[in-house]
Amino acid sequence: MAQLAESVANLIDQLARLPGIGKKSAERLAYHLLRVGRDEALELADAIRHVRENVRYCRTCFNLAESEQCVICLDPKRDQTLLCVVEQPRDLMALEAAGVYRGLYHVLLGRIAPLDGVGPDQLTLDTLVERVRTGSFKEVIMATNPTVEGDGTALHISNLLAEYPVKITRLARGITTGSILEFTNKDILADALSGRQGF
């Protein structure tokens, strides 16, 4: 019995380390996992294992991928002349969910945040510049988040790309500020894309 209690306590500790999960929620989740069928509980364990063993960053755009390149980079129907720059894979997914954009992406894996000690060299900027230098892009759309740091990151990138013959634009901003995820509404995103302006 002591053994069981110890393994349950360990599960609770592990769950409590997840963002947004406090001790009480961790306990609820742990007891839930003990109550549900064995298969259902193990499906969660398998999903975690699968994602950690098989998912990596796309070598081209740094989206999440299950092979060398992500499904978007591998799709020949995507518009090869449009490149949309986002901070995180989840921003890309929000834009994809809206189903309006048909070009390619570049995921920075962060934003320049001096106060958090994140400098330009910690982002995927070298690869971005190389893609613009060697690719067939005509336009680079800045879709960093409409925050001070997101704006600063976009400005830095527009300076980096100034010497290349591409048009640099950014999503038009509605009344929302804070996160690109707020653009998930298809109509708002369509407006933001069609109203995009020169940087």
Ligand SMILES: [Zn+2]
């Ligand atoms: Zn990719």
